[in-house]
Amino acid sequence: MPSKLRIGLLAPLVGYHLRRASGAFSADFADALTDTGIRQPLFAILAVVDANPGIKQGVVGNILGIKRANMVSLINELTERGLVERLVAPEDRRAFSLMLTGDGRAMLMECARRIEAHEARMLAGFSEGEREMLLGLLRRVARKA
Amino acid sequence: MPSKLRIGLLAPLVGYHLRRASGAFSADFADALTDTGIRQPLFAILAVVDANPGIKQGVVGNILGIKRANMVSLINELTERGLVERLVAPEDRRAFSLMLTGDGRAMLMECARRIEAHEARMLAGFSEGEREMLLGLLRRVARKA
DNA sequence: TATTGTTATACTCTATAACTATA
DNA sequence: TATAGTTATAGAGTATAACAATA
Numbered sequence: 199m200p201s202k203l204r205i206g207l208l209a210p211l212v213g214y215h216l217r218r219a220s221g222a223f224s225a226d227f228a229d230a231l232t233d234t235g236i237r238q239p240l241f242a243i244l245a246v247v248d249a250n251p252g253i254k255q256g257v258v259g260n261i262l263g264i265k266r267a268n269m270v271s272l273i274n275e276l277t278e279r280g281l282v283e284r285l286v287a288p289e290d291r292r293a294f295s296l297m298l299t300g301d302g303r304a305m306l307m308e309c310a311r312r313i314e315a316h317e318a319r320m321l322a323g324f325s326e327g328e329r330e331m332l333l334g335l336l337r338r339v340a341r342k343a
Numbered sequence: 344m345p346s347k348l349r350i351g352l353l354a355p356l357v358g359y360h361l362r363r364a365s366g367a368f369s370a371d372f373a374d375a376l377t378d379t380g381i382r383q384p385l386f387a388i389l390a391v392v393d394a395n396p397g398i399k400q401g402v403v404g405n406i407l408g409i410k411r412a413n414m415v416s417l418i419n420e421l422t423e424r425g426l427v428e429r430l431v432a433p434e435d436r437r438a439f440s441l442m443l444t445g446d447g448r449a450m451l452m453e454c455a456r457r458i459e460a461h462e463a464r465m466l467a468g469f470s471e472g473e474r475e476m477l478l479g480l481l482r483r484v485a486r487k488a
Numbered sequence: 489t490a491t492t493g494t495t496a497t498a499c500t501c502t503a504t505a506a507c508t509a510t511a
Numbered sequence: 512t513a514t515a516g517t518t519a520t521a522g523a524g525t526a527t528a529a530c531a532a533t534a
């Protein structure tokens with residue numbers, strides 16, 4: 199029996215449903231990866247460094263929408279765990295060039311494996327077309343950032 | 344010129360794009376309502392109390408996915424600002440029954456007006472059909488919470 | 489015993505400002 | 512002077528555990 203309670207003015211708001219949907223994904227993501235110690239921003243960084251070896255720390259932040267100041271402790275965490283290697287960029291000694299270590303790449307792959315299951319769980323009941331449609335619409339929204 | 348930088352394994356993940364899109368909406372929402380002091384959870388509570396006068400505090404939390412412990416300070420904030428009235432429920436003296444005050448209803452409406460503009464901004468370039476499609480897909484995702 | 493609201497607390501993510509070292 | 516990374520700090524949202532009053 200569906201609740202008679204109503205959400206009133208929230209009902210037509212994309213922002214509200216985006217927030218709830220994102221929260222649901224985040225909670226399940228955290229569950230899926232708890233014992234790895236990898237959280238959403240850390241996984242995103244691993245993925246971007248993997249896709250762009252030697253990328254500079256600040257550029258990773260720009261791509262992911264993470265402020266310089268907040269990148270510092272995240273990168274520290276990854277380097278201290280031996281997942282990311284940080285080298286002074288030869289052409290600009292202010293900057294750090296980032297690369298995954300072997301362990302980092304293995305961790306990325308293990309996380310990706312679990313995240314695949316997590317996504318399947320969250321999108322159960324969605325056709326492939328619906329998934330693609332959602333992805334496309336979200337990409338367009340995120341461009342407004 | 345589009346960046347040659349790639350987001351690698353993040354590209355096909357609905358969860359990643361959901362997080363970025365939600366973040367973009369949240370930032371613009373905050374901008375739109377800064378001077379009102381109303382934040383996303385506060386607006387959601389006002390909307391639900393408005394739609395369900397006399398609703399109990401715990402039920403509001405259940406609908407919105409806000410934990411009991413976290414509801415307390417939010418409701419305190421709204422009552423201290425004179426936007427919500429909190430009455431001991433006559434049939435269960437452990438519970439509080441909530442209602443909007445006149446000021447609360449006025450604030451809700453002012454926020455709703457601004458949020459309408461905020462949503463239009465964030466969804467500029469979306470057809471009405473696309474907006475509805477996105478809303479429907481997000482509702483289905485949020486049900487997995 | 490179970491539930492409602494409460495308190496205390498901790499963790500994560502995000503934001504700003506001021507500093508340093510390089511450019 | 513501008514930029515990359517850093518430090519310090521604060522705000523907001525969310526999570527858990529333990530407690531009092533009431534059911």
